[in-house]
Amino acid sequence: MTDGPLFLATLRLADDALVLGHRLSEWCGHAPVLEEDLALANLGLDLIGQARSLYSYAGTVEGRGRDEDQLAYLRREGEYRNLLLVEQPNGDFAVTMTRQLLFSAFMHPFHVAMKASSDPTLAAIAAKAEKEMAYHVRHTGEWLIRLGDGTAESHRRAQAALDELWPYSGELFEVDEAMRAAIEAGFVPDPEAIRPRFDETIDHVLAEATLNKPKVGAFQAGGRAGRHSEHMGFLLADLQYMQRTYPNATW
């Protein structure tokens, strides 16, 4: 792998945002109420917007002439560097909200910290994303509280969603060699420094929601190295279908 740490760090952030944004777009027209349909589409729009800025910049950093569309639509599964968490299927509404909360509770303080990036473009992207992610944390946190502290059925589903997704939360803090180089260059914050804020948000929400934080022996990982769960191929087939079928199509 000859790609530099700035490219890889930017690409990972872009892949996370695109894949989760795509998952949210799958809810379009299917959410439990109209307001939530709009909310999920808005959350997805924020993430896809962030992905566009990040992919454009990754393409510039890479310097091989790839633009945002080529990076988003023309890479193979093993070339994606997103977290396993964000590619997990939507499941029921509790699963979607839990997945979103775990991601946002980490990414909000991450973007706050990345505003001080040694790289001016990443700092600028973070300054926008930070404001958006604050809304995501609040919205999903309020929902998880409502579900967890709601009926017996909503509580059961919220706890099941948390039990299912919690093992994917460890990957948020994974630091490999490329990431270490990006942290040392000051491009991205050290996820360990984000952990107290993440824990604070999660603990607050889970306490209010009367949900229990699962105890797991080992966390799932592999997405950062391009080893994905079985869901990723189906997601990409859907995401890339148009561009693969009609290359260079525009509208």
Add this chain to the structure above:
Amino acid sequence: MGAVLTFDQARQPADKSRADAWADAWAVAAAVCDPEVPVLTIEDLGVLREVRIENGRVEAFITPTYSGCPAMNLIALNVEVALEEAGFTNVKVTSVLSPAWTTDWMSEAGKAKLAAYGIAPPKGKAGRRALFGEEVVACPRCGSADTAKVSEFGSTACKAHWRCRACAEPFDYFKCI
């Protein structure tokens, strides 16, 4: 507004002073409306950041309200067309991310226009709000403070969906960020 006036050459015709040319270009770009909130110009919104004239080329700088704002492409196109229709021949529109857009840049005139249009304008300064805090937004129709948030997300990325308990009308609130 940090308008850069370091241009070397005014646009043609030569009877305009360079400052006039800049003022013209600014006014033309500033008059472009937001396609999703058509009562506001991009100047009212603070989306238009800067206009430069250098070596006969006009460059307008705009900044997105939200990363995924779908109106940006259309705004860029409309600014370009407006400047060309006004006689500027060498026009470029550049999108900048930094500094990040904030509702603090919305003009007072813009806020008044929003309220008259039925959208509650952003309240106060975009300081750091408590993550799970409450806010009070007055109904843009009847002025009552007896309102409730229906959803944090409304018809566009920049708006939330509220309703008034006094007059029973739903309304949009332009989120304060």
